[in-house]
Amino acid sequence: MMQKKIAAAALSLLACMALGAQENAADIKAEYERQVRYVGLAGVGVETIINRWEAAAPEDPEVYVARFNYWLSKSAxxxxxxxxxxxxxxxxxxxxxxxxxxxxxxxxxxxxxYDDEAFGEALKAIDRAIELNPQEISYRFGKITSIMDYEKESPDMTAAEILSLIDDYQARGEGWTYAGETLTQELFCQGISEYCYRFFRTASPASYEYFLEISEKMNKLYPDEVVFIDNIGSYWQVNGDSRKALRYYRKALKIDPEDYAANNNIRLIQSSQSRKGRPSK
Structure with missing residues (x-):
């Protein structure tokens, strides 16, 4: 009987210790959030708190997101x-x-x-977060955005990460989340389209080509998403092939007759051709 009581007490103690560790990690996270509000992502004392948080919860991906933000802020x-x-x-x-x-x-x-060494530390941290929770897309987006900012006019790594994410999204199927909530296809496509838009705005030769490559890939996977059809039309419009651009814009309008981008760009092309005395086709 006494042995049973001792065993029960030991189990109770272990449970309390585990609960205490969980509470401790939660307390440290709250402390981190307060500190960041006061001093910023890489301010005084932030790294020390992250180290304590990691010691308390080494399998929590949010620890490594915090470390990623710390090093990214330091690198810039x-x-x-x-x-x-x-x-x-x-x-x-x-x-x-x-x-x-x-x-x-x-x-x-x-x-x-950017400081290359600090940026490398940031990538190590976000890669660890992704390893722990590979289907939390905010981690992927955070990594892609940081690389895009780092690479500027030569976004080779950025494009590779986006293309890899698209493949991974297809391969893994269900289970993706955004900030812990179920990720919809609409939100996924919206995220990729925003990166396409940044490629287009960057307007370097390399970024234009990646803009086209990613838009074509997404169009094959999601043929009813008119934004990617519009993107392909925009690529050809910028490159001076109005006939090919019009073909894609009209394709988009067959899916969504109210599509603003397609309607507006068709008007721009027709206006330009009218001034030059050439009819649109």
């Missing part, structure tokens, strides 16, 4: 002003415009220089 430490000959850079307007000695416009843009 230097804000600079750069010059470009074009009026836009990464889709942004210049902060000011001056003339050079020949009277030509020189455009000045705000930019961020």
């Amino acid at each position: 430490a230097e804000s600079v002003v750069i010059t470009r000959p074009q009026k836009r850079y990464l889709g942004n307007d210049p902060v000011m415009t001056l003339k050079d000695s020949l009277g030509r416009d020189v455009y000045y843009f705000e930019d961020v220089n």
